[in-house]
Structure formats: C-alpha cells, structure tokens
Amino acid sequence: MENYLYDAHCHIFTLRYAIKEVKGMLHDILNGTYPWHDPSSKSLFAVRGSWSDLKLLLRQLYELIHAAGGSEEENLNFLQQEAKKAFPEDHLRIIPLMMDIFFMLAYPLNKDQEFKHVDELRTPQIDLDDYQKCWNEILDDLTVYIQSNKAALIANGINDVNKNIESALQIIGEERSVEETLKLRCGESMLTGMDGFFRTEGYCNHLNNLMDLVKTRKGELFPFIAIDPRREGIVDTLLSGSFIKGDARFYGVKLYPRMGFHPLSKPMDSVYQFCSDNNLPVITHCGKGGFPPSTTWKYADFGNPLHFEPVIKKYPDLKINFAHFGSSDPTFQWAKTVARLVEENENVYSDLSCYTNVRDLINKKQLCDIRPKLKTRLMFGTDFDVMYFTDNVSLKNYYNNFKTVFYDELEVLMKRNSESFMGL
Numbered sequence: 519m520e521n522y523l524y525d526a527h528c529h530i531f532t533l534r535y536a537i538k539e540v541k542g543m544l545h546d547i548l549n550g551t552y553p554w555h556d557p558s559s560k561s562l563f564a565v566r567g568s569w570s571d572l573k574l575l576l577r578q579l580y581e582l583i584h585a586a587g588g589s590e591e592e593n594l595n596f597l598q599q600e601a602k603k604a605f606p607e608d609h610l611r612i613i614p615l616m617m618d619i620f621f622m623l624a625y626p627l628n629k630d631q632e633f634k635h636v637d638e639l640r641t642p643q644i645d646l647d648d649y650q651k652c653w654n655e656i657l658d659d660l661t662v663y664i665q666s667n668k669a670a671l672i673a674n675g676i677n678d679v680n681k682n683i684e685s686a687l688q689i690i691g692e693e694r695s696v697e698e699t700l701k702l703r704c705g706e707s708m709l710t711g712m713d714g715f716f717r718t719e720g721y722c723n724h725l726n727n728l729m730d731l732v733k734t735r736k737g738e739l740f741p742f743i744a745i746d747p748r749r750e751g752i753v754d755t756l757l758s759g760s761f762i763k764g765d766a767r768f769y770g771v772k773l774y775p776r777m778g779f780h781p782l783s784k785p786m787d788s789v790y791q792f793c794s795d796n797n798l799p800v801i802t803h804c805g806k807g808g809f810p811p812s813t814t815w816k817y818a819d820f821g822n823p824l825h826f827e828p829v830i831k832k833y834p835d836l837k838i839n840f841a842h843f844g845s846s847d848p849t850f851q852w853a854k855t856v857a858r859l860v861e862e863n864e865n866v867y868s869d870l871s872c873y874t875n876v877r878d879l880i881n882k883k884q885l886c887d888i889r890p891k892l893k894t895r896l897m898f899g900t901d902f903d904v905m906y907f908t909d910n911v912s913l914k915n916y917y918n919n920f921k922t923v924f925y926d927e928l929e930v931l932m933k934r935n936s937e938s939f940m941g942l
C-alpha cells in the first residue's frame with residue numbers, strides 16, 4: 519500500500535506572480551483607486567502611499583521567492599524530487615498556500631470594522647505612457663538589485679545561480695509591457711459580475727496555475743485559497759462554494775492577518791462559519807516575523823493567536839492551524855498561547871514550518887514530550903521556498919534536521935496529524 523507523507527505548509531508561488539501583482543498595484547495607485555476607500559472619511563477613492571514605495575516592495579518580494587524563478591510546476595517537481603531523496607519509500611502530498619499581497623499598502627480593516635462594498639465602479643483611465651514609464655523605473659530598479667545580489671544567492675546555497683538570475687530577468691522582460699493590464703482594467707467594471715471578485719493578474723494567474731496542477735497532478739497537491747476580506751467579492755465567492763467544487767478545487771483557507779486585516783473584522787465571521795459548516799480547515803500565519811520581513815511591522819499583532827480565541831469558542835468544530843507555532847518571538851508569548859489553545863480545544867493545530875534552526879526544533883520537541891496532546895496536533899511543513907530566506911539551509915538539510923530531532927515520531931507529524939487536520 520502507498521504511504522503518504524504531507525508537507526502541510528509550503529508555497530509554490532513564483533516571481534511572476536509577485537511582479538504581476540505589483541504591476542496591478544501600480545495601476546491602482548497611479549489611477550487614484552488604491553485602495554478605493556479611506557474608511558475614516560466618506561470619500562470613495564483615496565490614494566495611500568506613493569508608487570515609488572513599490573520598488574522596495576518588489577525587492578522584498580524577490581528576496582522572499584528568489585528560488586522560485588520558474589513556474590509553479592517546477593516548484594512542485596523540486597519539492598517532490600527532494601522529498602523522494604529524504605523518503606524514498608513514500609509519496610509526498612503538499613499543501614500549497616496562496617498569499618494575497620495586493621492590499622498590504624491599503625487601509626487596514628480593524629476589529630469589528632465592516633468592509634464597505636463598491637458596486638459597479640468604473641475606473642478612471644490613466645495614461646498608458648505614464649504607467650509604462652513608472653513601471654519601467656520599478657523594473658529597472660529590480661533588475662539592478664537582482665544583478666547586485668548574486669553573491670547573496672550563492673551564500674544562500676541556491677542551486678545554479680546564473681540560471682536563477684537569468685530566469686528572473688526573463689520574467690521581468692516578459693512582464694515589461696503594461697498594455698495588457700491597462701486593457702483588463704479599462705475593458706470592464708472594476709468588479710466582475712455575479713459570482714465574481716476583484717481580479718488582479720498575479721492573484722488570478724497563481725490561482726489558475728494551482729487549479730491546473732490539481733487537475734493534471736491528481737492527489738499531489740491540496741491548495742488553500744488566500745482570503746483577504748478587502749478583496750471585493752472574495753468572501754462572497756468563497757461562501758458561494760465555487761472554490762471547493764469540482765475536480766479543480768481548494769481544500770482550505772489561508773489567512774495572513776499581518777497584511778492588514780484583523781481576524782475579528784466583521785466580514786471574517788462568515789468565513790469562519792462557512793469553513794466550520796463545510797469542514798474546511800483554516801491556516802493562519804502565526805509568527806511575529808513573516809512578510810514584510812520585520813517583527814515590528816505595523817500589523818504584526820493582527821496575527822496574535824489570542825484574537826482567534828473567540829472564534830474557536832464560537833466554532834468549536836472549526837479546524838484551525840496556527841502556523842509556525844508563534845515563531846520569531848523571544849518571549850514565547852504567542853507559542854504559549856498556541857500550546858494552551860491546543861490543550862483546551864479539540865480542533866486547534868499548529869505547524870513547524872520554516873523551522874530552519876535546529877535549536878528551535880529541539881525546543882518544540884521537548885515541549886511535545888511534556889505535552890502529549892501537542893504531539894497529536896503538530897504538523898510538519900517546509901514553508902518552501904520562504905525557508906531559504908531565513909537561514910542557509912537546503913531542503914535536504916531541513917529534512918535531515920527533522921529526522922534527527924524527531925526520529926520515528928516524525929511520521930506522526932508528517933502523516934497522522936496532517937490527515938486529521940485535512941480530514942483525509
């Protein structure tokens with residue numbers, strides 16, 4: 519019989535996704551329609567930040583996914599190949615998580631705050647040449663950055679650095695023109711029709727590529743859709759059930775509150791209810807670090823597991839994974855909260871994704887030894903390819919570290935706990 523192991527937390531998004539998404543953000547900033555609302559005023563449009571902020575953002579995104587110059591499929595192949603080396607007898611199933619970065623520079627959605635819907639809005643039209651000129655400046659900045667960072671890539675142990683840089687530059691070349699984006703945004707209302715949500719190129723490109731892989735690589739991947747309630751229509755589309763129907767479907771919801779939405783903002787309640795009713799597991803980023811790379815990022819505390827306690831009480835059947843077990847916190851406050859929530863509730867999980875440091879791993883193993891229930895709720899994840907960003911660790915070493923620290927208990931993390939979380 520086939521034995522399946524799970525990478526319960528990874529990402530296979532690509533540089534192309536990031537570049538396309540930032541291109542769309544630039545459009546809306548220049549257009550004066552990013553992020554549409556200033557919640558404190560009645561004005562419909564409010565521009566926040568300046569377009570040149572996108573230079574830094576794109577550099578940071580490149581840092582985050584610099585091993586992913588290829589396609590989603592290449593990333594999947596790489597994960598499979600490395601897992602095969604580590605576990606030759608077993609098959610790997612991966613849980614790739616989407617990310618929605620589009621609103622990270624927008625106004626936050628705070629606790630108890632309602633999201634204001636915008637109906638049938640037509641965008642003003644920006645000048646093609648202005649748009650292209652700004653975009654060129656951003657891409658030129660990224661190009662210089664990539665070329666000057668070759669040494670860092672080599673130090674990080676990235677395979678075939680020249681090829682990696684070449685493919686990144688090729689993607690930049692292919693994403694140079696803004697014409698397509700402008701056409702897409704002007705051709706129709708900003709919002710799509712009935713069963714629609716605000717579509718941006720990067721988000722949709724990655725979503726479609728994931729769905730194609732679910733179809734062509736049956737049984738290998740179980741993706742989670744990123745929900746940011748500020749993306750017009752995305753919550754309603756989730757509630758319509760269309761993301762979890764058919765052959766090409768999602769298997770859970772990924773939340774990244776540190777992008778700027780509070781877990782207890784108004785629209786989120788219907789998300790939890792829907793997930794609870796439909797046995798759809800939720801993964802929420804639960805580390806003080808993350809993206810953007812700073813533990814003092816202004817919305818970092820939105821990811822505090824304490825904010826989810828009322829949700830867990832209201833929806834006790836909801837399966838929720840506090841990803842990263844409250845990492846990047848020397849006081850262990852978040853980790854202690856997660857451990858307590860696991861202890862007190864039946865459907866709370868956590869994962870050890872992005873645990874590139876052996877000491878942290880040993881620390882969590884010791885915690886498991888004194889809290890046996892934790893051992894039944896903790897999952898393995900690589901956090902590929904964000905993991906490359908944190909330490910100089912290859913996937914091979916990452917697997918080896920887990921094997922060394924957990925020995926034969928690794929199977930529980932990589933199999934039984936993930937199956938129970940996913941309901942598989």
Ligand SMILES: [Zn+2]
Binds near residue numbers: 527901
């Ligand atoms: Zn992650």
